[in-house]
Amino acid sequence: MAASSLDHHLATCPECGAWFAEATRLTRMSRLGMAEVPDLADLITANVVLPARKVLRRRLLLRVALFVVGLVQLWIALASLTGDSMGMAMSEHATHEAAAWNLALAAAFVAAASSPRRAAGLTPLLGTFIVALVALSVHDYAAGAVSGARLSTHLAAVAGLFLVLGLDRAERALPPGRFSAARGGEESGSGSLRGVA
DSSP states (O other): OOHHHHHHHHHHOHHHHHHHHHHHHHHHHHHHSOOOOOOOHHHHHHHHHHHHHHHHHHHHHHHHHHHHHHHHHHHHHHHHHTTOOSSOOOOHHHHHHHHHHHHHHHHHHHHHHHOGGGHHHHHHHHHHHHHHHHHHHHHHHHTTSSOHHHHHTTHHHHHHHHHHHHHHHHHHHSOTTTBOGGGTTOBOOSOOOOOOO
């Protein structure tokens, strides 16, 4: 159909002319007009808040448990410093070396418990140390060089490593920009990026 025939029909047929006018109006509104869009922000974020609360609750439990493990490591270190070799014959220097490592572990666990953002930085060192400690302890136990009682003093260090790993995972699970790691998990409200170290 030619455009001139179509124009003539629209000009002479009231029903088609009305339809064309309405179609033109709707097309213009859809291109230029603002449509009413419902605010779905609360509905969408409602599903985000619950998991964040769950992560924060788990994070708090991990922090408390890690703090307790840090205190146990401190007790082991202080016992070594006062001369208690805890079931293993060691020279005085070796006892002091073990005490220094236990003090370092205690400080690391307490630091991560008080500031969870530090867990990520502690993971490589603690992981390497604990894996080496477990491997050497198994060897020493099999050779009869160490007692089971002495090996049990390493359980706190192993538990601490798993708690640090869990705390690091919980810290990474927090929504970026919503919670400030530097402020202990409080809502920051500033929209700034979380600290990594």
